Amino acid sequence: MATALIILAAGQGKRMNSDLPKVLHELGGAPLFAHALSAGSALAPDRIVLVAGNGAEAVSAAATKLDDEIEVVLQEDRLGTGHAVDQARAALAGFDGDAIVLYGDTPFITPETLEAMIAARRGGADVVILGFEAADPKRYGRLVMDGQELRRIVEYNDASDEERAITLCNSGVVAADCGTLFDLISGLSNENAAGEYYLTDIVEVAREKGLRAEAVTCPEAETLGINSREELAAAEAQLQAIKRAEAFENGVTLVAPDTVFFAHDTFIGRDAVIEPNVVFGPDVTIESGARIKAFSHLEGCHVSAGAVVGPFARLRPGAELAEKAKVGNFVEIKNAQIAEGAKVNHLSYIGDATVGEAANIGAGTITCNYDGVFKHRTEIGPRAFIGSDTMLVAPVRVGADAMTATGTVVTRDIEDGAMGVGRARMEVKPGFAVKLFEKLRARKAAKKGH
Known part of the structure; x- marks a missing residue:
């Protein structure tokens, strides 16, 4: 019927x-x-x-x-x-x-x-x-x-x-x-x-x-019908209790369950571990054996088996982490695919990008994906090593087994196995620091005299 x-x-x-x-x-x-x-x-x-x-x-x-x-x-x-x-x-x-x-x-x-x-x-x-x-x-x-x-x-x-x-x-x-x-x-x-x-x-x-x-x-x-803010809050508490109970029933470890907040459609696989103060927005799937560390926020993303996220990480819509990928503290991933075994461990933003298998993304790396009108993609090949504080100005490709030097601004493709260096030459000026500070202190003293 x-x-x-x-x-x-x-x-x-x-x-x-x-x-x-x-x-x-x-x-x-x-x-x-x-x-x-x-x-x-x-x-x-x-x-x-x-x-x-x-x-x-x-x-x-x-x-x-x-x-x-x-x-x-x-x-x-x-x-x-x-x-x-x-x-x-x-x-x-x-x-x-x-x-x-x-x-x-x-x-x-x-x-x-x-x-x-x-x-x-x-x-x-x-x-x-x-x-x-x-x-x-x-x-x-x-x-x-x-x-x-x-x-x-x-x-x-x-x-x-x-x-x-x-x-x-x-x-x-x-x-x-x-x-x-x-x-x-x-x-x-x-x-x-x-x-x-x-x-x-x-x-x-x-x-x-x-x-x-x-x-x-x-x-x-x-x-339960909802007619007021107070009733809405009570309903949210009821929903969270239901979702936490479902997680336990499904073999999920919640280290501090009262601090973990689920969306209506959160799916977490068996033997996953969710640490304290994790928030799930809509459309999140966590596969078996993954670990979501404390104070992370996930929305519209997929985390594969054995992957590790956080602490203090943010996964935004379109983030896809393959098996055993690692996303560490103060890292934000948006509309990007992180392949198996790849690591983005510290203080980085990876958006509109593909990171290849076993690649290593150094601290402070940013994919510069937005020109004010359009979004552009960055491709990082398998086993690439991205040095700390690298700016990748999309659209750009870093090839397989390639490398960027620390502090490089990447504005054109780096071929497989090559190293990209894009920073100003450093100069050392003996005694310049002492002279500069003496001059600045004298200027400050003169101003106080007036």
Whole structure:
């Protein structure tokens, strides 16, 4: 059966006190709505519709960047969750399959939970609601059950004392046949205090039509919604705890786990060692046996087996380290490939470059890759030795087994096996230092006399 995702991302998020739309605030280095999208994408959906509202242009741009097949529709008036889902009606006209409604500010729903909802649909439920047992039900809507069947969802303000005692609460996530979902939404009323169309009311409409509604449950932690900066921080802490636990389970050593921060998609292989105060940005893969030393920052990079990074290193997008490569302290790598066994150990910037197998890059080396308009590449051949404080003015090539003298500015190619020297001739002037300082001190004394 085909599946469509409807992700609600139109809310203003007033409690965030931000010019940025709520769903674009980041969790684990990704926009909030991307987490719901990731969970739903595990079902291999045929269609994805995102309902935008506040900051729609920015939300649409972010959605397209993640997946250019996402269809973005606009909810111009905020008339409730039922009205929000209804904005996807035209986009999904004629779609034959199930629709799952997710929320852009609820990032922890798991693929397994969504699969359980689909299974309930296959088992005969016309409408499936996701519920959770709340430790403190507060003002959540309550799910009133009759055995396996969901009778209705009652909001806290409308609930009796007996209904308020129910701890099975509504998450808002819904699964139903797409056509059925929109038929039920057509039967909603906004005759309530808020004057809004509530998606939860489709359960009552469904029962009036003789349809069957059921509830599937998940842990309360999966239903955490984010409405404020404080809740965002709590969600980040929850995500980091999950990622650290996954790392341990996968055989990764975290020397000081509370100081290591992961992105939503960080992948680290077995027997890798992560030292204290390491930060992973999005799109990082660390292979088995690699070691990331303390105070390093990695983003958009790949570190192969046995490679060593840091301490105090920065790997930027496009950095590719082959097996047993070494990147040391205060080194920055950007859009560069460091081949097997190559070393960039100290105080260097290697950008838009290729460093060959077993090459050695001396301290203070810089690839001068940007002319103010265009980026240019530097190629350093296998087993080349780059002397300390070398400036490589791209585009330029240093050949295999070649060498640069310390302090050289490389402005043209160096052939294989050759040595490049490009520095001014040094002169030594006997007694000049003493004379110079005597002159400067006399000048200083004269100024004080005035």
